[in-house]
Amino acid sequence: MAGSREKKRDPKASLALLWGEQDQPRRGPKPSLTAERIVAGAIEIADAEGLDAVSMQRVAAELDVTTMALYRYFPGKAELVDLMVDSALGTPSEAIGRVPGWRPQLTEWARQCWALYRHHPWILTATTMRRQLMGPNQLAWLDAALAALAPTGLPAAQQHDTVLLVIGHIRGLAQQLVDDDEEGNEEWNRLAGDVLERHGHRFPALAAAIAAGAFAPQDQDPLDFGLERILDGVTPLIDGR
Numbered sequence: 001m002a003g004s005r006e007k008k009r010d011p012k013a014s015l016a017l018l019w020g021e022q023d024q025p026r027r028g029p030k031p032s033l034t035a036e037r038i039v040a041g042a043i044e045i046a047d048a049e050g051l052d053a054v055s056m057q058r059v060a061a062e063l064d065v066t067t068m069a070l071y072r073y074f075p076g077k078a079e080l081v082d083l084m085v086d087s088a089l090g091t092p093s094e095a096i097g098r099v100p101g102w103r104p105q106l107t108e109w110a111r112q113c114w115a116l117y118r119h120h121p122w123i124l125t126a127t128t129m130r131r132q133l134m135g136p137n138q139l140a141w142l143d144a145a146l147a148a149l150a151p152t153g154l155p156a157a158q159q160h161d162t163v164l165l166v167i168g169h170i171r172g173l174a175q176q177l178v179d180d181d182e183e184g185n186e187e188w189n190r191l192a193g194d195v196l197e198r199h200g201h202r203f204p205a206l207a208a209a210i211a212a213g214a215f216a217p218q219d220q221d222p223l224d225f226g227l228e229r230i231l232d233g234v235t236p237l238i239d240g241r
Contacts, residue, residue, distance in 0.1 A: 018082060018133060033072075038059060039080065040087070041063050042080055042081075046120070047120060050121075051125045054084075055077060082135070085127060086136065088116070088120045092112055096108045096112070106148045106149065113141070113167065117171070124174045124175060153241040154238060165234075
């Protein structure tokens, strides 16, 4: 999150920025920046180097402006991150609603979400560091998921719980991507192999699973197995109604 020198987050300021209700800069020379340009520059940094690399100073340097110029648009990094998330998410494709059936629609929704988390892995950090204020794009994604489930007859609370299960699965996979370190994985595999070679007899089920390829790389998209099991569990609830 932002360093100690950053101002305390102002939720009202974030909401005004997210929904285009903020006052435009009036004092000083005619601005050469826009909030959209600042957000786009910050996203480029986050995509390349992660969210920790984003600071008001760094974004200003990338845009070749003074840091104070950014503060005419954003009170601080926290509010900038709120807009980065909403901008990076964009709006869900209309193709989701054109797919027949709740399950294919929710599957397509999940695939599009998963693609976003892979393209912008910093979103995971940005939305777990604090309670996230939701902008129009984020609400559009939630609306699309609930629209897929609306015809099923599930109570509204169960529709929401289903969406939470699906997005929780996606975020879990996204965390694995964030934590992935090829060099570290090789070292871990080597050390784990040495330990199991000496002590594998104490953990026969684990040793058998490893020998059978339980931890080997899979050709299947990691999204598929968990998503199918979640939807398999929801289907009887819907069919039972």
